[in-house]
Amino acid sequence: MNAVPPLRAAMPAAAPSWPAGLHDLRPQSGRRSDVSLPARVASRLLRHTRVMAGKASGLARTLQADLRELGQAEARILRQAAGAMPSNGRAICLYAHFSPAGRVTDMVLRQLEEYTLLGFDVVFVSASPRLQEEDWQAVLDRCAVAIHRRNYALDFGSWCDAARTLRHEIAGAEELLLANDSVLGPIRPLDPVFATLRSGGDGLFGLTESMQHIVHLQSYLLLARGRAAVGDLLDFLLGMRLSARKSAIIRRGELAVSGHMARRGHRVAALYGYAELEAAILADPAESRRLMGLRPFAWAIGLPPAERDARLQRALLAVPMNPTHDFWAPLIRRMGFPFIKTELVTKNPAAVPDAPDWESLVGPDAPCPAPLIAQHLALR
Incomplete structure (x- = not known):
């Protein structure tokens, strides 16, 4: 089993081997940051062509859904309950869940347990169309708070609605973790992973860096550390404009959050550069x-x-x-x-x-x- 490497210097290592530690997200001369503009222009032209070729009706339905959801954040919450796990208030995990069948699997329950063992108050947020009662109770046994909401705006919608519901609790935390069930596992222990993320000090940290569209952290796991970083990530979630359109959520959420945090002076780094x-x-x-x-x-x-x-x-x-x-x-x-x-x-x-x-x-x-x-x- 490979060990997670310790924290390293910000600049990439010269040798072609896996470096130690966190990699700061900084666009590098000659890399994709220099070619991403033509790619984005081409992508937008392609999207425009597809719209002109017959996507207008779908966009109209999306717009109608977005208009219906304006100001409906509280109404989307179907039920909320306190869980059995004690809360420390210092580290909070917002865990987004979705299952078309309305099931919370043993793997998901294991993930909730893992994040609890890492010191987080886990807030489970499901956008499933329904949840079986036995699954709901299993979640309550493993979480600090459980929320069932109407499905809208994918995982960022769940994180944003949970942030609005628990904004005061989150504002006082020292760590805020955004996680979801879009990953299988863990297949390796998470203790060394989070030890390395936490060794980076304050800022926004993720596991993988992506160069698609723009340089950014992939959003399946994001950790904000320090009161200022937690506050700015909370502000991002509270101010994000939600949509039923997946491409809009990706653009306004995953592609935007790294830049939002960097512009506010926070370190933004990935474990796997x-x-x-x-x-x-x-x-x-x-x-x-x-x-x-x-x-x-x-x-x-x-x-x-x-x-x-x-x-x-x-x-x-x-x-x-x-x-x-x-x-x-x-x-x-x-x-x-x-x-x-x-x-x-x-x-x-x-x-x-x-x-x-x-x-x-x-x-x-x-x-x-x-x-x-x-x-x-x-x-x-």
């Missing part, structure tokens, strides 16, 4: 061969090694990948990443060839072993 991940993949022959199995890099097969590595490195600068999808296996094998994205297993939108092999990377001593994860997937 993107540039370092690329370097680690290119330094390992087996991982480089795996990279060439991904659709955007198949052209590199058969090239001389020196030319192949140089061209792959240039290509990685221009083709931003989703690290938790495209690089999921090296994240686990080389870095000890503690989760697997649920969407990678259930939908595999990028057609990653080895995604079906996820069970092979879940050890028998994992906090959430493969049978528990498989049960979760079957009950979703």
Whole structure:
């Protein structure tokens, strides 16, 4: 089992090996920050073309839904109850849950227990259409607060509604964790992960850095530390304009929150930096061969090694990948990443060839072993 590395200096290591510690999110000259504007323009033109080709009716329905939800944050709360776990008020976790079948699986309950053991008052927020009573009671046994709300605006909607409901409690906290059930696991212990995140001092910290669209922390797990950072993250949630449209939530939520915190002077850092991940993949022959199995890099097969590595490195600068999808296996094998994205297993939108092999990377001593994860997937 790989250990989580200790805190390192902000600048990337020169050697092509996994560096120690947290990686500050700073756009680097010559990297995707320089090519992202044309990509964003092209993306917007494509979206506009699709709208003109027949998406207008869907946008109209979304607008109607958004208008109906204006000022309805309190009305979205269907029920709220205090849980059995004692509250310390210093560290709060807002955990967003959704299950079309209305089930809270044993894997989700294990995640709630893990965050409680890490010192968080867990606020469970479900946007499921219904919840079985036995599942609701199981949640109450493991949380400080449980909230059932009407589904609107995805996980950020759940976090925002919970923030409005508990704004005074959150304002006095020293840590605020945003988490959700979009990841399977943990398949590695979380204690060393959070020890490293907490070693970074005050700021906003996440696990993976993404270069897609703009440089940002991926939002499946975000930790704000320090009263000022908690307050600014709370302000972000309270001020976020929600929408029924997924692309709008991604743009206003995940893509915006890192910049919001950085502009307010907070450190923003990831445990698994993107540039370092690329370097680690290119330094390992087996991982480089795996990279060439991904659709955007198949052209590199058969090239001389020196030319192949140089061209792959240039290509990685221009083709931003989703690290938790495209690089999921090296994240686990080389870095000890503690989760697997649920969407990678259930939908595999990028057609990653080895995604079906996820069970092979879940050890028998994992906090959430493969049978528990498989049960979760079957009950979703």
